[in-house]
Amino acid sequence: MKINVEIECTPEEARRAAGLPDFTPVHERYVAMLIETMEKGASPEILETMLRGWSPMGEAGMRMWQDLLRNMSGNARDS
Numbered sequence: 001m002k003i004n005v006e007i008e009c010t011p012e013e014a015r016r017a018a019g020l021p022d023f024t025p026v027h028e029r030y031v032a033m034l035i036e037t038m039e040k041g042a043s044p045e046i047l048e049t050m051l052r053g054w055s056p057m058g059e060a061g062m063r064m065w066q067d068l069l070r071n072m073s074g075n076a077r078d079s
Contacts, residue, residue: 037046052062
């Protein structure tokens with residue numbers, strides 16, 4: 001026996017139905033802070049710290065971000 005159930009809802013409705021918290025204000029504040037930092041002119045040290053926080057796999061994740069940025073800037077080199 002096979003039963004298919006289709007539910008049409010927005011992401012907001014799905015989040016509420018699952019009982020998940022609404023992080024919209026936190027996300028908006030984070031994005032505003034990120035934009036403010038970039039507009040002031042972020043130093044390489046700030047960018048590295050920020051990317052370290054984003055890398056889920058520690059040092060391997062950081063290397064992945066470095067390689068990605070290096071390739072995007074056209075300064076690819078063998079590591």
